[in-house]
Structures are given as C-alpha cells and as structure tokens.
Amino acid sequence: MPARTRLFAGLTATPSAATPRRCQKPTPLVTLVSGATSVRTGATIFCFEGQSAAAQDCRTEAQTPTVLKVKVGAQVGVDVAKKVADAGWVIVLPGNDQDPSNDQASGTQTSHYFAFTPQFQSGPLRMEVRMLDKGQPGAPTVGNWQFVLIPE
Numbered sequence: 001m002p003a004r005t006r007l008f009a010g011l012t013a014t015p016s017a018a019t020p021r022r023c024q025k026p027t028p029l030v031t032l033v034s035g036a037t038s039v040r041t042g043a044t045i046f047c048f049e050g051q052s053a054a055a056q057d058c059r060t061e062a063q064t065p066t067v068l069k070v071k072v073g074a075q076v077g078v079d080v081a082k083k084v085a086d087a088g089w090v091i092v093l094p095g096n097d098q099d100p101s102n103d104q105a106s107g108t109q110t111s112h113y114f115a116f117t118p119q120f121q122s123g124p125l126r127m128e129v130r131m132l133d134k135g136q137p138g139a140p141t142v143g144n145w146q147f148v149l150i151p152e
Contacts, residue, residue, distance in 0.1 A: 053140030088135030
C-alpha cells in the first residue's frame with residue numbers, strides 16, 4: 001500500500017478522532033465600557049427559538065463572571081445585541097444574600113445602549129444583564145450575562 005493510501009486509511013479507521021466537534025450557535029454578546037476599557041461576554045443562560053425557561057431546555061454555560069475595572073464615579077455603558085434589545089432587558093445588581101427581593105434592577109430597556117454610574121459600597125459589585133421573555137418584567141429570564149465591576 002502506498003504511503004499516501006496508508007495515511008488516509010489510518011484517518012478513516014478512527015473517525016471519532018478526525019471528525020470535528022459539532023459547532024454550537026453563539027449566544028448574543030453584551031459589552032461593558034468604562035473609560036477606555038471594554039469587555040464583552042456571551043450568555044451564561046440563553047433560550048434560542050423554540051426553547052423556554054419554563055421547560056428548562058435553554059443553553060447554559062458555566063463561566064466565571066467577566067471583570068471590568070471602573071474608576072469610582074465613572075459611568076459604565078452597557079451595549080447589548082439587537083436581539084436582546086428587541087426582547088427587552090434589565091440590569092440587575094444582586095444583593096449579597098440569596099433573597100431576590102433585595103436585588104436592585106433598572107427599568108426595562110428596549111434600546112441597545114444604557115449607561116449608569118455604579119455606587120460602590122464595599123468593594124466589587126456583581127452585575128447581571130437579563131433578557132426578558134417577550135419584554136415582561138415578571139417573566140422568567142431567557143438570557144443572562146454576568147459581570148463583576150471592580151472599583152479602582
């Protein structure tokens with residue numbers, strides 16, 4: 001058997017090693033900007049067309065929250081993908097406990113950009129961007145992006 005034929009025969013003998021992994025559709029990105037620094041991340045939870053939070057069949061990605069260093073008193077700009085803006089979204093600053101009633105939330109946003117000045121009380125501030133199901137504030141979250149704002 002010629003060398004070239006043996007090489008291809010070897011590749012076809014182990015198709016699982018030579019076959020690329022199936023690609024997943026990327027989730028929309030959310031970008032934070034403060035001063036000259038920007039960071040962006042994909043969703044930790046995202047419901048694509050045909051998926052629902054109620055059915056718990058949305059994509060989940062375990063990842064560490066994305067960090068943005070912010071000068072105290074500086075604004076943070078939040079830029080979301082068109083799909084997120086069209087659905088409606090909120091910024092949530094989770095409380096330090098597990099009680100969601102202690103979370104602080106912005107009003108529902110429907111444009112792609114929103115800016116605010118974080119109030120650092122005692123160190124880093126956790127922040128989430130949550131995409132709403134059909135723009136309903138009381139509905140389950142169908143998209144979630146997690147960040148940590150660190151005061152400089």
